[in-house]
Amino acid sequence: MxxxxxxxxxxxxxxxxxxxxxxxxxxxxxxxxxxxxxxxxxxxxxxxxxxxxxxxxxxxxxxxxxxxxxxxxxxxxxxxxxxxxxxxxxxxxxxxxxxxxxxxxxxxxxxxxxxxxxxxxxxxxxxxxxxxxxxxxxxxxxxxxxxxxxxxxxxxxxxxxxxxxxxYYSEGIKPVKINVESEYVRAVRGGTGHAKTAGNYASSIKAQEEAKEGGYAQVLWLDGVEKKYIEEVGSMNVFFKINGEVVTPELNGSILQGVTRDSVLQLLKSWNVPVTERRVSIQELYDASANGTLEEAFGTGTAAVISPIGELSWEGRVIQINGGVIGPIAQRLYDSITGIQNGTLADPFxxxxxxxxxxx
Structure with a gap:
């Protein structure tokens, strides 16, 4: 240089x-x-x-x-x-x-x-x-x-x-409807999913267009091999709060290492909120919804910071999350990160x- x-x-x-x-x-x-x-x-x-x-x-x-x-x-x-x-x-x-x-x-x-x-x-x-x-x-x-x-x-x-x-939210943060993508694949381990390269975004457009035609704001990507494990939502990392614990897909070579994702992990740990990086299956989410333990879901990224998810549709089955309103963890994260960014909150990190x- x-x-x-x-x-x-x-x-x-x-x-x-x-x-x-x-x-x-x-x-x-x-x-x-x-x-x-x-x-x-x-x-x-x-x-x-x-x-x-x-x-x-x-x-x-x-x-x-x-x-x-x-x-x-x-x-x-x-x-x-x-x-x-x-x-x-x-x-x-x-x-x-x-x-x-x-x-x-x-x-x-x-x-x-x-x-x-x-x-x-x-x-x-x-x-x-x-x-x-x-x-x-x-x-x-x-x-x-x-x-x-x-x-x-x-x-x-x-x-x-x-x-x-x-x-990003002209009328305040409102949870969005997400379609779980079962046909198209974003990335596989060994590919370029962990890199922020133009081709990843070009290949995602088709699924996004079809989701929007169906009335959904974005797609939830599943893994490219078994098509059962969650990877990202649109072009954002994704988190779920299940039975008091926040979980996010672990970095596996096909998931982008988001800066906001890392910030969320650090904040949650500093608040003593249980948080785990691991494989999360779409079936686990639907099971958690059925037994009442799926409490929140949200995407994280530079553009929106926090994007709450209010509804998921997977193979014709629709579930609502937190009554279609933003959850307390997502709201606290949004307020904290944006507060640090604009200088209204202290920056301990x-x-x-x-x-x-x-x-x-």
Whole structure:
């Protein structure tokens, strides 16, 4: 990774969008970060430049063989006007796990955090202050070498773009209806399920579309071999509270190691709430529902933080969870994580990293 970072400022700045109507991923800031990789030279030419389209050769290997990984992070503005990042070191760790699986050269996480802080500092006026809003940070890497040979690319481009986003729940947190996917498979052990790579999301779209046609917000993925053990819900990790104990599928090589997932585990343990990482079958959930011990279910991820589940449908059998309202554990987790992120609650874990907010 380079030590020097150059900055080229945009000559004309965009008008800022209405913070009350941001949505998700609809607006982009004035600048972006680019770092190139060349075999034999390593990562080089780190630069912050005006946001603009990029040029790719039609034979760029990402377009043909899918070498592409990404991360999702956020910057939050506190009531005091400070800007905080949430656990960026964990995103860097996971990025290199994804890089390794896709045969992409590793990045220097410390330097990339530094560069992202510089980019957010430059774009600090884009960090919204409305309740529930944030600045979404999307780092990604693509293979750029022009070659039709099936091998790892010798050239890559790392980019970071920023997007102000609105509150995920515009009308408050409401449990969603989930369809248990019995036909399509998200991932198998030995594949790329543990990596945050573009292809995983492309292959999930078909099931999501069919679920939405049936009136469901997302799909619950089962394992790809026996199709009986729970893996993820949509693009989120998933938790269940059964008879007083919170359980979540163990990391097995096909499940993404979520930053929010890890945060939830640490919070629950600090509260002395029983929590276990293990295999969880869909039949176990339905049995727990039948005997009255299935108390809560929720997904966890960067975008929504906590997404409560109020209904599951599996092979025509529908169960309700907690009367279709958010449970106390899910609510406490949501309040605690968002409170730490926006600075209204103390951060006993040292999760937040402050960005310099003096005028760029």
């Amino acid at each position: 380079p030590i020097q970072l150059s900055i080229q400022r945009a000559q004309q700045l965009k008008a800022k969008p209405d913070e009350k109507k941001l949505g998700f991923g609809q607006y982009y800031t004035d600048h972006m970060l680019i770092i190139d990789y060349t075999k034999g030279q390593g990562w080089h030419d780190a630069r912050i430049v005006p946001y603009a389209p990029i040029s790719l050769d039609p034979a760029a290997m990402v377009l043909h063989y899918g070498q592409a990984i990404f991360e999702g992070m956020k910057a939050f503005r506190t009531e005091k006007g400070e800007i905080l990042l949430f656990r960026p070191d964990k995103n860097m760790e996971r990025m290199n796990v994804s890089n390794d699986r896709l045969s992409i050269p590793p990045v220097d996480g410390d330097f990339l955090i530094h560069a992202i802080k510089e980019l957010v500092h430059l774009e600090q006026d884009w960090v919204p202050s409305e309740p529930g809003t944030s600045l979404y940070i999307r780092p990604f890497i693509i293979a750029t070498e022009a070659c039709l040979g099936v091998r790892a690319s010798y050239q890559y481009m790392l980019m970071v773009i920023l997007s102000p986003v609105g509150a 040292g999760w937040t990293v402050q960005v310099e907010t003096a005028k760029a």
